[in-house]
Amino acid sequence: MEERYIRNLGALSEAECALLREKTVLVAGCGGLGGYLIEMLLRLGVGEIRAADGDRFEASNLNRQLLSAPALLGKSKAEAAAERAALVNPDVRFVAVPAFVTEENVKELIQGCDAVLDALDNIASRRMLARACSDAQIPMIHGAICGWTAQAAVLLPGDGLLETIYPEGAALSSKASLSFTPPFCAALQTALCVRLLTGRGIEAGKLYVADLLDMEMASLF
Amino acid sequence: MIEVRFFATLREGRGKIAEIGAEEASAASDIFRRFDIPAEEVSILLINGFHSKPEDSVKDGDVVSLFPPVGGG
Numbered sequence: 001m002e003e004r005y006i007r008n009l010g011a012l013s014e015a016e017c018a019l020l021r022e023k024t025v026l027v028a029g030c031g032g033l034g035g036y037l038i039e040m041l042l043r044l045g046v047g048e049i050r051a052a053d054g055d056r057f058e059a060s061n062l063n064r065q066l067l068s069a070p071a072l073l074g075k076s077k078a079e080a081a082a083e084r085a086a087l088v089n090p091d092v093r094f095v096a097v098p099a100f101v102t103e104e105n106v107k108e109l110i111q112g113c114d115a116v117l118d119a120l121d122n123i124a125s126r127r128m129l130a131r132a133c134s135d136a137q138i139p140m141i142h143g144a145i146c147g148w149t150a151q152a153a154v155l156l157p158g159d160g161l162l163e164t165i166y167p168e169g170a171a172l173s174s175k176a177s178l179s180f181t182p183p184f185c186a187a188l189q190t191a192l193c194v195r196l197l198t199g200r201g202i203e204a205g206k207l208y209v210a211d212l213l214d215m216e217m218a219s220l221f
Numbered sequence: 222m223i224e225v226r227f228f229a230t231l232r233e234g235r236g237k238i239a240e241i242g243a244e245e246a247s248a249a250s251d252i253f254r255r256f257d258i259p260a261e262e263v264s265i266l267l268i269n270g271f272h273s274k275p276e277d278s279v280k281d282g283d284v285v286s287l288f289p290p291v292g293g294g
Binding site: 029031032033034118119120121122123126143144145146147148149150151164165166167169170171172173174175176177182207209211213214218220221 | 228229230232237260261262264265267272288289290291292293294
């Protein structure tokens with residue numbers, strides 16, 4: 001085993017580490033959640049990471065987005081992710097897609113993926129991605145944040161969990177996000193992803209909600 | 222009494238838990254109105270831990286949990 005993965009051992013078996021090297025994931029969004037997801041997946045040594053985002057950095061991203069920096073304002077988020085990937089773990093195949101995930105490109109983006117990580121920032125895009133993943137029989141690892149709150153869930157094909165999480169008419173009332181909420185949420189998603197990809201099993205149909213203000217974590221449904 | 226549990230941003234100005242008289246609400250949506258919460262700001266509604274809809278009835282002794290939509294990334 002390569003030395004860079006030695007500290008994974010004990011928490012993961014050598015066979016599980018090798019299994020991760022064979023997996024392909026899509027990170028949909030390279031903003032608050034996406035930056036941290038990419039970092040964690042790179043360091044774990046997932047085989048191929050695709051990262052899609054059509055956005056460019058702006059000053060309001062600096063309070064929380066790992067890939068952002070004052071010198072990078074105006075730069076493509078996906079391109080910044082590719083540069084980070086080359087720096088952190090060049091052994092990972094990294095495919096940067098400087099485009100938003102849309103009805104038009106989603107099929108191609110998720111094709112061949114073992115899991116899709118939701119790092120999107122709106123409900124409509126999540127619904128579209130969840131439908132596509134369900135159709136393609138690919139599990140989607142949902143994550144979302146608001147202020148001090150983070151939530152994560154594994155959506156299995158056809159389980160309809162996203163419609164339970166976001167019923168028709170649900171509307172986001174706040175865009176607040178703090179520096180520590182995205183990495184916390186990304187950690188929940190990555191842990192779920194590793195469990196899924198290594199075959200350790202996940203409890204289907206659960207939504208995990210963490211409130212970092214009151215230090216509470218609940219498992220719903 | 223009906224126990225109402227608020228989560229995340231719904232706690233602002235309301236606290237974590239409130240109790241109301243059973244006569245104040247016959248459906249969960251009455252609780253939204255009682256606490257001045259627009260319907261679109263409740264994405265998950267649990268009655269005694271079970272996923273429920275705003276039109277579902279509530280009664281004395283019920284525990285109603287309200288979660289707002291969390292959707293940023």
